[in-house]
Amino acid sequence: MILQTPSSPVRAGARDWLGLAVLMLPVLLVSIDNTVLSFALPWIALDLKPSAAMQLWIVDVYPLVLAGLLVTMGNLGDRWGRRRLLLVGATGFAVVSVLAAFSVSAEMLLVARLLMGVFGAAIMPCTLSLIRGMFEDREQRRLAIAIWATGFGFGGAVGPIVGGLLLEVAPWGSVFLIAVPILVPLLALAPFVIRESRDPDPGPIDLPSIGLSMLALAPIVFAIKHVATEGVDLLTLGAAVLGVVAGVLFVRRLLRQRNPLLDVRLFAVPAFTGSVLVNLMSVVSLVGLLYFLSQHLQLVVGLGPLEASLVLVPGAALMMVAGLVVVRLVRRIRPAVLMASGLLLSGAAYLTIALAGASASVLLLGTAFAALSVGVGLAETLSNDIIIASVPPAKAGAASAVSETAYELGAVLGTSVMGGVLAAAYRAHLVIPSGVSDEAASAARETLAGALDAGAALPDAVGSALVDSARHAFDSGVVLTSFTGAALMVVAAVVALATVGRSRA
Numbered sequence: 001m002i003l004q005t006p007s008s009p010v011r012a013g014a015r016d017w018l019g020l021a022v023l024m025l026p027v028l029l030v031s032i033d034n035t036v037l038s039f040a041l042p043w044i045a046l047d048l049k050p051s052a053a054m055q056l057w058i059v060d061v062y063p064l065v066l067a068g069l070l071v072t073m074g075n076l077g078d079r080w081g082r083r084r085l086l087l088v089g090a091t092g093f094a095v096v097s098v099l100a101a102f103s104v105s106a107e108m109l110l111v112a113r114l115l116m117g118v119f120g121a122a123i124m125p126c127t128l129s130l131i132r133g134m135f136e137d138r139e140q141r142r143l144a145i146a147i148w149a150t151g152f153g154f155g156g157a158v159g160p161i162v163g164g165l166l167l168e169v170a171p172w173g174s175v176f177l178i179a180v181p182i183l184v185p186l187l188a189l190a191p192f193v194i195r196e197s198r199d200p201d202p203g204p205i206d207l208p209s210i211g212l213s214m215l216a217l218a219p220i221v222f223a224i225k226h227v228a229t230e231g232v233d234l235l236t237l238g239a240a241v242l243g244v245v246a247g248v249l250f251v252r253r254l255l256r257q258r259n260p261l262l263d264v265r266l267f268a269v270p271a272f273t274g275s276v277l278v279n280l281m282s283v284v285s286l287v288g289l290l291y292f293l294s295q296h297l298q299l300v301v302g303l304g305p306l307e308a309s310l311v312l313v314p315g316a317a318l319m320m321v322a323g324l325v326v327v328r329l330v331r332r333i334r335p336a337v338l339m340a341s342g343l344l345l346s347g348a349a350y351l352t353i354a355l356a357g358a359s360a361s362v363l364l365l366g367t368a369f370a371a372l373s374v375g376v377g378l379a380e381t382l383s384n385d386i387i388i389a390s391v392p393p394a395k396a397g398a399a400s401a402v403s404e405t406a407y408e409l410g411a412v413l414g415t416s417v418m419g420g421v422l423a424a425a426y427r428a429h430l431v432i433p434s435g436v437s438d439e440a441a442s443a444a445r446e447t448l449a450g451a452l453d454a455g456a457a458l459p460d461a462v463g464s465a466l467v468d469s470a471r472h473a474f475d476s477g478v479v480l481t482s483f484t485g486a487a488l489m490v491v492a493a494v495v496a497l498a499t500v501g502r503s504r505a
Contacts, residue, residue: 010136010137011136011137011140012134012135012136012137012140012144015193015195016134016135016195018193019130019134019190019193019194019195020131020134020135020144020147020148022185022186022189022190022193022194023127023130023131023148023194024147024148024151025182025183025185025186026086026089026090026093026123026124026127026182026183026186027124027127027148027151027152027155028151028154028155028158028182029093029155029178029179029182029183030066030093030120030123030124030155031151031152031154031155031159032155032158032159032162032178033062033116033120033159033176033179036159036162036163036175036176036178037058037059037159037163037175040163040167040172040175041055041059041294041295041449042295042298042299042449043167043171043172044058044106044109044172045447045449045450045453046449046453047172048103048105048106048109049106050106051446052423052446052447053230054106054110055106055446055447056415056416056419056420056423057110058106058109058110058113059291059415059419060415060416061110061113061114061117062113062114062116062117062120063117063409063411064117064218064221064222065114065117065118065120065121066117066120066121066124068121068213068214068217068218068221069117069118069121069122069214070121070124070125070405071213071217071261071262071402071405072121072210072213072214072261073085073089073121073122073124073125073126074125074129075210075261075262076122077122077125077126077129077198078129078198078199079198079199079205080198081196081197081198082125082126082129082130082133082196082197082198083126083130083190083191083194083195083196083197084196085122085126086122086123086126086127086130086186086190086194087186087187087190087191088119088122089119089120089121089122089123089126090119090123090183090186090187091119091183091187092115092118092119092122093116093119093120093123093179093183094179094180094183094184096112096115096116096119097112097116097176097177097178097179097180098176098177098179098180099112099115100112100113100116100173100176101173101174101175101176101177102173103173112176127148128145128148128384128388128403129197130194130195130197131144131145131148131388132388133195133197134194134195134197138389141385141388141389142327142330142385143327145381145384145385145388146323146324146326146327146381146385147323147324148384149323149377149380149381149384149385150319150320150322150323150324150377150380150381152380152407154316154319154320154323158312158316159290161309161310161312161313161316162175162178162309163175163305163309164304164305164306164307164308164309164310165305165306165309166178167305167306168304168305168306206257206260206261208253209250209253209254209257209260209261209262210261212246212247212249212250212253213250213261213262215242215243215246215250216243216244216246216247216250217243217405217409218243219239219240219242219243219246220239220240220243220244220247221243221409221416222239222243223236223237223239223240223243224413224416224417226239227420251264262402266402270498270499270500271386271499271500272386272387273499274495274496274498274499274500275382275383275384275386275387275499275500276383276387276402276403276406277406277492277495277499278339278343278379278383278492278495278496279379279380279383279384279387279403279406279407279410280406280407280409280410280413281343281410281488281489281491281492281495282343282346282375282376282379282380282383282410282492283376283380283406283407283410283411283414284410284413284414284417284418284485284488285346285350285372285375285376285414285485285488285489285492286372286373286376286414287410287411287414287415287418288413288414288415288417288418288419288481288485289349289350289353289369289372289418289485290312290414291414291415291418291419291422292418292419292422292477292478292481293312293365293369294308295448295449295474296365296474296475296478297311297362297365299448299449299452299471299474300448300471300474300475301362303362311362311365311366311369312366312369314366314370315366315369315370315371315372315373315374316373318370318373318374318377319373319374319376319377320377321374321377322342322373322374322375322377322378322381323377323378323380323381326338326377326378326381326382327381330382334500335382335385335386335500336496336497336499336500337497338378338382339378339379339382339383339493339496339500340493340494340496340497341375341378341493342374342375342376342377342378342379343375343379343489343490343492343493343496344375344489344490344493345371345372345374345375345378346371346372346375346376346379346485346489347375347485347486347487347488347489347490347493348371348486349368349369349371349372349375350368350372350482350483350485350486350489351482351483351486352364352367352368352371353365353368353478353479353482354479354480354482354483354486357475357478357479358472358475375489379492379496383403384403386500387402387403388403417484418481418484418485421477421480421481421484422474422477422478422480422481423477424477425473425476425477425479425480425481426448426470426473426474426476426477427445427473428473428476429472429473429476429477430444430445430451430469430470430473431469431473432444432445432466432469433462433465433466433469434462435458435459435462436454436458436462436466440454440457440458440466441454444466444470448470448471448474451466451467451469451470452467452470454466455467455470
């Protein structure tokens with residue numbers, strides 16, 4: 001009999017690997033839900049007729065609520081039981097997904113998306129923190145986290161594909177009903193193959209810190225979102241100031257505690273902070289590209305949902321491959337070099353789209369998405385590994401919450417900032433032909449889908465002129481947004497090299 005020592009951690013067995021497979025179900029679902037609306041947006045815009053601001057809110061409220069609640073939910077899972085919280089979150093998520101599927105107004109869909117964010121926040125910190133406890137051996141854990149990160153990235157990339165397939169045969173509400181068949185196996189199998197875990201020394205419940213954490217994140221994300229749609233005004237400044245003040249008070253309170261809600265001292269470690277930032281910027285690049293690429297393929301190129309989704313299939317597959325291959329590469333190449341290489345590859349993809357402009361072919365767009373997906377797959381796997389390995393297993397929920405807060409904040413910024421740049425450029429370049437009514441002109445200025453809908457109701461000559469102008473304006477916005485994405489990826493690569501440095505994670 002071989003005794004295990006501190007230097008010889010217990011290796012995971014078949015039950016743990018099966019448990020990992022079950023944990024991938026909610027990971028795929030929540031990440032799919034971040035991007036599945038990309039292909040459904042044109043149909044929602046035509047059916048529910050939301051304004052441009054409402055359309056962005058429908059997309060953004062889900063990751064916004066997740067970002068605000070993840071730290072709190074991660075701490076609750078550490079205290080109450082991560083598996084238990086996972087099952088509660090999964091049940092609630094399935095119920096409100098059905099509510100979203102049968103929404104009859106933009107406001108109803110917005111509320112349903114908000115509730116999905118609440119229950120999604122209960123799911124996500126539990127998945128990564130349960131993995132931290134199931135896989136004590138570093139090599140096994142790195143592979144498990146690679147699979148987790150790959151599933152997260154793959155879900156984000158495959159969301160539009162799933163949406164495209166469903167929209168080809170069913171109404172737009174069907175994109176939300178996928179939650180039911182995914183979560184039922186989780187609820188049935190999780191109690192048998194996933195070990196319960198919690199923090200043995202959670203400390204007292206810190207309600208003021210919980211309140212400050214939400215008061216810090218939500219207003220700042222709202223301010224960014226508001227700037228993207230309405231510009232800088234008193235509401236923007238007020239929200240930003242409230243978030244910053246709450247953030248400062250939150251950090252000061254945590255620094256005075258022995259067992260805080262979140263150990264903010266981790267951010268003094270350059271590799272940890274750099275990995276969080278890389279995580280965030282990688283997701284911004286992925287979600288930002290999906291936001292405009294899905295609309296371009298359908299509304300500008302004229303592809304159907306299924307055809308457009310197939311353009312993204314190679315990228316989704318390569319993202320999964322890249323996340324797994326990097327586990328072997330990191331044994332020979334420093335994490336910082338691999339992360340920076342992946343981020344620069346993603347930047348090159350954006351630059352290719354920007355330089356091609358309106359002449360970009362479907363093949364070029366699909367290739368660019370594939371290149372960006374490989375880069376994101378590399379960066380996401382390594383950044384998550386560094387983040388989760390920085391803390392002891394008992395605090396895995398809090399560290400997982402930091403990683404996933406960066407992911408959800410990146411999803412918000414991907415649509416808010418990149419979508420805001422796109423919307424501003426679209427409005428600036430849109431020329432309304434003479435003969436267009438004020439009502440039609442207002443709809444055309446809101447979204448490209450609104451312009452196409454308005455153009456279809458106008459006389460042929462005027463309608464065609466409006467549609468052509470709207471498509472050219474949208475392409476101008478794509479170019480500017482792509483240059484922004486390329487610059488962001490260069491910044492992310494510099495951050496990776498400067499913070500992770502010569503570390504071997």
